[in-house]
Amino acid sequence: MHPEFAPIAFTAAASLLLPLPWHWRAGNIATLSIIFWLFVCNVIYGVDAIIWSEGVRIIALVWCDITTKLIIGANFALPAACLCVCIHLERVASVRAARTSVADKRRRQIFELVMCFGLPCLFMALHYVVQGHRFDIVEGFGCRPTTYYSIPSIFIVWIPPLLMSLAALIYAGLALRHFIIRRLSFSLHLDASRSALTTSRYVRLVLMSVLQMFWSISLTSYAMWFTIMATPIRPWTNWADVHSNFSRVDTYPARFTPPRVATCFYVLWWTIPASTILFVGFFAFGRDAVDEYKQCFVWFRRNILRQSVSDEKPNKFGTLPTIRLVDISPVQFSDSDKISSILAI
Template sequence: MTAVNHLFTVCALFAFTSASVPLTWHLTEASSWNAGTCLFIFWSGLSSLVWFVNSIVWDGNIVNWTPAWCDVSTRIAIAAVVGIPASMLAIQRRIYYMVRTSSSNETVNQRRRALAIDLLIGLALPILNMILSVIVQGHRFDILEDVGCYPAIVNTSLTYFLVTLWPIFIGIAALVFTALNLSYARNHRHSLDSWLECTPSQLLTFSSYRRLVILGFSAFVLSFWLSVQDLALQITAGSVAWPGWTVVHADFGRVDQVPRGIWAAGGKDSGLAVELRRWVSVWCALSAFALLGTTREAGERYRAFGRMILRAVGGKSDQRGDGSGDIKR
């Protein structure tokens, strides 16, 4: 099973680095419409980075090397479970209203309001979920061999409302907007092309519009399926009534250290859910690069960057050549 972890390490590193590529120009050309895109790359890339570090530090061991890192990384892992579908909801919702209201000539106040709503959906909701999860956190964290730091959420009736159901409801909302955008792109291609030509941002073309919609659907399939699986596992395991804050947090400082042979054998679905939790983030980050970092516009940016590097190197070479000529004379 160590080979599986090594494969994940390579994939997670590639996912983080590749997702960072389209993020650079989406941030530098940030506008009111692409905040959700930046947030999607942020959550999927950040969680991929976290799982990448964990896969190296806890490869073949369960030693509690860095408790502070585990405190932070488990919070990020919880937030990302909501952040990925929430940022996708922000993307699809924003596109839905933009193309139907022809909002290429938005006022400053309208753009600020749209940005605030996107940040509320894609950033504030995951952070709120992360904070609320502390209520049903039974102890400090778990350390799973190969996987690393893992959230320690107890299975109570309150967990459904504070943790489990959030990504499911958000994912359903994102899917609805994605389906509406797919339908609109199919039935109104001409009017959509006309509107996109008037859009100030060169980032939003029909190709990018279509790719964002596809990205929304692919991200939904994986994250939503995993969230439903978590819900099913919680139901079949038998949640208990909320016993109160004092009981749940009675031994809060405890750290459970679990070898792979134990957590993987905790039931076929349970072990698979743990493994898939980190792979979903990697898949979403890779999907972001595949759909946003391989476009014609992206190719132009790569070529422009390459020319800039060549000019810089060529300029230095010329300067060295001039200097050497002066010495010879």
């Protein structure tokens, strides 16, 4: 049905490995969590596209139980990670972060771990409150989480990501404001704060966060709007009523799926690969990433191919030789030597 889904998903997952090494060395939990959750979701989408490419067989039940919860977790983790990035950027750009100690960095990492992994796990557990049945299987897309559409589900599933996205936009706006005000002395300020950020990396992080948040708000609003239009809101009466016949699995064959519903599934499927392309586009082709690729290439030549590689970094243009100034002490030349030297020049 959609033969392009699996190659796109796996290619997007592989592309996330490009900016991983220097994010790992920087110890930025928020950006590492973005890579983790996008990688997991792309792999899930790719596997699902292969298994259920031409049918809705009820198989791989444990796989679906796990992956549907991970998809729910990613819906909270990605906005939370962008919020953490924007909070850190705003703090670095403000006068409050003139110096960053090891203890400050440790506290920030703990906070980001809680926000990017602890909070999604909490909402994955809370989703069970509004989970009407086990999961759905959609032909061409695979297994997807289900939600009993009610007032509690609005506050558990849709409102928190929107609030985190709006908060991230506010912090991103403050970070840009600090950057514009201090743009002349911003590099010196980053050096004084002992941050691993550079000016270009800072700008890319802010722009990436802003675009991701607009993207997240638009898609969350679209999913909520579609749910409101397609399903009437139902009262959450009691636990037994909401979770009656919980073990059932609803299937959506392509030939029986209304076109509007199929379009919604298609748009929502593209959210993860598109978010991945957006993230990789900001961080896989910058100067930091290019330097990282050069180091990896040098390591490969030196340790795998056993070639002798100079440690000198290539100059900016890559082909022009480096000009070295040599201090020449005064020497007495004869007249013929002077003429020869002039002609040589």
